[in-house]
Amino acid sequence: MLNRRPLYLSATFLLAGHLAGHAQTTRTWNNKQCAVVLTYDDAIDVDLDNVVPALDSVKLRGTFYLIGSSPVVARRLPEWRRAAQRGHELGNHALMHPCDGSLPGRGFVTPDNDLSKYTVNRAVSEVRANNTLLNAIDGQTARTFAYPCGDRQIGGVYFYEQLRNDFVAARGVTGGLQTATQVDLTNINSYMINGQTGEQLIDLVKKAQQSRTVLVFLFHGVGGGHSLNVDLKAHRQLLRYLKAHEQDIWVAPMVEVATKIKQAQQSPATPAARP
Incomplete structure (x- = not known):
């Protein structure tokens, strides 16, 4: 008679491993289906005029x-300080927002703020100077970084390597949904929003929600104020959906979500239980 026990044991181990991984993912997202991070770039007036009041209105x-x-x-x-006091993260987008002017479509880059003309030390120093400024505003020492224009290299060198200990994580500009184990904390995926x-x-x-992953939105203008823009109605619809489903969706600043991801990546996977 065919011995089916090895096949049964294999299936049991696979199922146990899947359930353990699923449980770990759920714990990472504060026992919810997924995590959503709402990020807003460039420190523009509409952040304070439109976005902060909209977020605060739905908590x-x-x-x-x-x-x-x-x-x-x-x-x-003072308004940025009050926003931080209400739990919003003030992230670091560099002191001068340098972008690589040598790349196609970068006619907007000025000679003074051309990352391709920077040294690594200058880039690192300016980012750290911005951290000092942000600390003076909000009193926080843990925060995240966002690459200006998504540019990560100077002469082939990844300048963030010297900043790893200064931040919990860094956000990039490549779209994608990822599980906690898939996330690269030096270049977290995000979806750039423009007209959706x-x-x-x-x-x-x-x-x-379906894939139990982290979703990061990258906004610039909300109701105007930037060439990359989403209208107020669309933004409001998103916030209302997130609020209506907060029992299933963890919405938090990047620093909190990235901290959870780092903890998940550093902790060993839960071992599959033996039958």
Whole structure:
């Protein structure tokens, strides 16, 4: 008679491993289906005029990546401080927002802020100077970084390597949904938003729920203020969906989600139980 026990044991181990992985993913997302991070770049007026009030109205928190040299930071510093006090993260988007002017389509890059002309030491120093400024605003020492224009290299060198100990993680600009184990904390995926409808934004969230992954939104203008923009109605629809489904969706600033991911990546996987 055919011995089916080895096949049974193999199937049992596979199922146990799958369930253990599923449980670990759920724990990473605060015992919810997925994580959603709302990020807003460049420290522009609409962040304070439109976004912070919208988030506060539904008691959701986001991450605002501030350019230290932005006049909106200097002119409205008390408002940024109040936003941080309400739980929003003030992330680091570099002091001068340098982008690689040698790449195609980078006519907007000025000679003074051309990352391709920077040294690695200059890039690192400016990012750390911005951290000092942000700490003076919010008193926080743990935060995340976002690459200006998504540019990560200077002369083939990944400058963030010297900044790993300064941040919990860094956000990139490549779209994609990932499990905690798939995330690269030096270049977290994000979806750049420009003109999408509320339904399209919500559809991304539903995909994250189904795949039990982390979804990072990258916004610039919300209701204007930037060439990359989403209208207020679409943004409001997204927030309402997230609030209505908060029992299934963990919405938190990048620093909190990245900290959970780092903990999950550093802890050994739960061993499969033996029959």
